Amino acid sequence: MMYVKNVVVGCGLSGAVIAERIASQLNESVLIIDRRSHIGGNVYDYEDQSSGVMVHKYGPHVFHTNNKLVWDYLSQFTEWHYFMYRVKAIIDGNEVNIPFNLDSLYKVFPKSIAEKLEFKLIDEFGFNKKVPILDLNKSNDDDLKFLANFIYEKVFLGYTVKQWGVKPEDLDKSVSSRVPIYISKDNRYFQDKYQAIPLHGYTKMVEKAIEHPLISVKLNTDFLNIKKSIQYDRLFFTGPIDEFFDYEFGKLPYRSLDIKFVNYDKEYFQSCPQLNYPENYDFTRSVEYKYYLDQYTERTIVSFEYPRPFEIGINERYYPIPNDINQQLYRKYYDKATNLKNTYFLGRLADYKYYNMDQVVERALILFNTIEGENKCPD
Ligand SMILES: Cc1cc2nc3c(=O)[nH]c(=O)nc-3n(C[C@H](O)[C@H](O)[C@H](O)COP(=O)(O)OP(=O)(O)OC[C@H]3O[C@@H](n4cnc5c(N)ncnc54)[C@H](O)[C@@H]3O)c2cc1C
Incomplete structure (x- = not known):
């Protein structure tokens, strides 16, 4: 012993x-x-x-x-x-800042609509606020409701269904609220000091x-x-x-991921470290790691994440x-x-x-x- x-x-x-x-x-x-x-x-x-x-x-x-x-x-x-991390999602073929923010409005709507929504958002919730999609949807303003539905459909729904393999309404609110609209021009994914x-x-x-x-x-x-x-x-x-x-x-359930790494014989694959795919493909996001440490290399490597149910002995416990x-x-x-x-x-x-x-x-x-x-x- x-x-x-x-x-x-x-x-x-x-x-x-x-x-x-x-x-x-x-x-x-x-x-x-x-x-x-x-x-x-x-x-x-x-x-x-x-x-x-x-x-x-x-x-x-x-x-x-x-x-x-x-x-x-x-x-x-x-x-x-x-x-400082930057994440974009491909929505209707455009690369849009995530969290969806005031700049994102101008990527997906004509200028006049984006301006109107920007004004209404600031008026109702204030500047520099993160408003969960579920809360935005409770607004009495029809335009803001439209925006809530747009973000829900285009940014949240597809991603969440892929990520968790369930309907968003079946999820705990702490998970849904992780996808907010950010009433700001701050394009960073995190706002932490360090x-x-x-x-x-x-x-x-x-x-x-x-x-x-x-x-x-x-x-x-x-x-x-x-x-x-x-x-x-x-x-x-x-x-x-x-x-x-x-x-x-009994077993505590988890969500797992199948992470596929792909090498490319070119300098860059995508325009930012992380791209989310709420609408298309079976993977949720692609990550190009050379951005992380600002590495200058001739070739690049990207990971694609395919969410899966967790199975003991088959894959890893992730979420x-x-x-x-x-x-x-x-x-x-x-x-x-x-x-x-x-x-x-x-x-x-x-x-x-x-x-x-x-x-x-x-x-x-x-x-x-x-x-x-x-x-x-x-x-
Ligand atoms: C996909 C993904 C992305 C993430 N990205 C971020 C991020 O960007 N920023 C952030 O802050 N956090 C992120 N996190 C969270 C971060 O990964 C965790 O907070 C952290 O790694 C947890 O550390 P841990 O030591 O608790 O667990 P783990 O890192 O899982 O360590 C547990 C260890 O225990 C070992 N072990 C288990 N059972 C046994 C056993 N019976 N005998 C021997 N060894 C055993 C395992 O092999 C494992 O090595 C992410 C998580 C995931 C899933």
């Missing part, structure tokens, strides 16, 4: 941050176990051999946050390439974070297969919570499906998890929650503070 003071299951951002804190602040040994062949979890990136471009294996990742603590924390492990890509990639950033003599990493190993052979004082589990409990209450039934199911696992001593669940799979990267880092830092506090005042 092997003994380690702390076992961390999963070497994604959640696992890396908690491991780093425990080793560097508590001076305790940590073993990180991951069943994948690489570190980084879903933020894993690598250089594509054919083009020389840094690509993100599990889908495009742009770091953005308003949380200075998280930004400062990660900045210990990486320099940054400052990068927006960047790690200069040498996410994998390097994670590698640097866990580069500590008290941290060891075991890859290609499923913790659930070896758990009987390890003893520990604390366990941090960042894998799927339902799997941890052997699906006792938890937020609805009441799934939350109730998650709650059963959560209640069971809180009864376990010295076992902590964190991260997107253990919390069954869509987290941005800054949120998982914050979550891990807060959990560490609690543990550090318990360490200082034992009961």
